[in-house]
Amino acid sequence: MADVHTFEVYPTVEELNEAVGRAFLARLNTLIDEAGADSRVNLAISGGAITTSLLPSLLPHVGEVDWSRVRVWLVDERYVPAGDKDRNDDQAWEGFLHAAAGVEFMRMPTSDASAPGAGSLDEATAAFADTWRDLMGEGSFDIALIGMGPDGHICSLFPGRVDMDEASPILAIRNSPKPPPERITVSMPVMRACAEAWLTTAGAAKADALGRAFAGASPLDLPVAGILSPTTRLYLDEAAASAIEIA
Numbered sequence: 256m257a258d259v260h261t262f263e264v265y266p267t268v269e270e271l272n273e274a275v276g277r278a279f280l281a282r283l284n285t286l287i288d289e290a291g292a293d294s295r296v297n298l299a300i301s302g303g304a305i306t307t308s309l310l311p312s313l314l315p316h317v318g319e320v321d322w323s324r325v326r327v328w329l330v331d332e333r334y335v336p337a338g339d340k341d342r343n344d345d346q347a348w349e350g351f352l353h354a355a356a357g358v359e360f361m362r363m364p365t366s367d368a369s370a371p372g373a374g375s376l377d378e379a380t381a382a383f384a385d386t387w388r389d390l391m392g393e394g395s396f397d398i399a400l401i402g403m404g405p406d407g408h409i410c411s412l413f414p415g416r417v418d419m420d421e422a423s424p425i426l427a428i429r430n431s432p433k434p435p436p437e438r439i440t441v442s443m444p445v446m447r448a449c450a451e452a453w454l455t456t457a458g459a460a461k462a463d464a465l466g467r468a469f470a471g472a473s474p475l476d477l478p479v480a481g482i483l484s485p486t487t488r489l490y491l492d493e494a495a496a497s498a499i500e501i502a
């Protein structure tokens with residue numbers, strides 16, 4: 256079994272969200288305390304169930320964190336117009352971040368002609384890569400809270416398309432196997448350099464990919480395998496964990 260920092264399994268999604276949410280907010284507060292008084296913690300979140308299920312479940316606890324000390328990034332975004340129902344940033348904002356007073360939210364470009372890149376996916380990606388380098392240099396997130404697709408994709412890094420040595424931190428994705436087809440994502444090296452990745456997911460549809468990743472599958476076939484490391488924290492429900500063989 257892959258060596259990870261934390262491996263916790265809960266009977267239901269509600270219990271899972273409660274446990275990972277409380278642990279995550281406590282850890283975020285510790286990182287804020289440890290950071291310099293004038294600096295923000297760089298927190299990354301994914302879309303999907305993180306923004307539509309987990310974060311909304313944490314709304315009652317939003318006041319437990321000083322969000323003026325946090326910069327929130329998305330690990331990926333769907334390259335569609337502002338206001339499109341598929342935007343990860345709007346789901347995150349409406350589901351949770353609107354209540355996080357003082358938070359700095361780094362949205363990735365939309366496909367609107369008035370946005371950075373003027374409607375060109377490549378130019379929008381290059382513009383966001385410049386923003387990334389200005390703020391992060393060669394670094395990565397202090398902490399990331401992400402989900403995983405049934406095919407083992409993380410961020411918008413899909414099976415068979417991952418470059419473990421990718422030089423650019425921010426990538427344009429075309430023909431995504433999951434709609435919408437055009438996306439912007441951080442690279443696998445950025446995710447592997449993240450100080451601590453928290454991966455949480457639920458449901459039987461995720462079981463096979465997790466089972467194979469823990470059994471040693473290549474990140475080229477199952478991108479989630481690329482972030483299983485001693486700094487990674489796993490929080491799953493019983494259905495998602497059902498194919499993982501504990502040695």
Ligand SMILES: O=C1O[C@H](COP(=O)(O)O)[C@@H](O)[C@H](O)[C@H]1O
Pocket residue numbers: 301302303304305331332333343401402403404405408409410411433456
């Ligand atoms: O399309 C995406 O899907 C993945 C997985 O979503 P989930 O709902 O199965 O958890 C998500 O992590 C990614 O950010 C999103 O763009």
